[in-house]
Amino acid sequence: MRIHLTSVFVDDQEKALRFYTGVLGFVKKNDVPMGADRWLTVVSPEDRDGTELLLEPSGHPAVQPYRTALVQDGIPAASFAVDDVRAEFDRLRGLGVRFTQEPLEMGPVTTAVLDDTCGNLIQIAHSK
DSSP, X not given: OOOOEEEEEESOHHHHHIIIIIITOOEEEEEEEETTEEEEEEEOTTOTTSOEEEEEEOOSTTHHHHHHHXXXXXXXXXXXXXXXXXXXXXHHHHTTOOEEEEEEEETTEEEEEEEOSXXXXXXXXXXX
């Protein structure tokens, strides 16, 4: 068994697509119209057949209280692996990304947390 798909709820799918591809560097895999919304997924350019991230519309009534609570408590909705947290932090900050947690070393793990501009906190992490 392996993880095939996971999702983050986003306020605006088009804005999310621009951020997740143009800023974070993912590539669009699926874009299927589904009424007013889309089945919109991105993947790592390093593994185009790997785990997909669904940029899921946040219209369900339970989503807003859930995301608000996570953001208020500083809890990331997802975590993405990077080779060098500090280098990625510098790159993203140079692109105007707002971080809620600068790189932090915790034993063998270094993390940082960013705002995805679509209602979520996202962690980037590297394990030694």
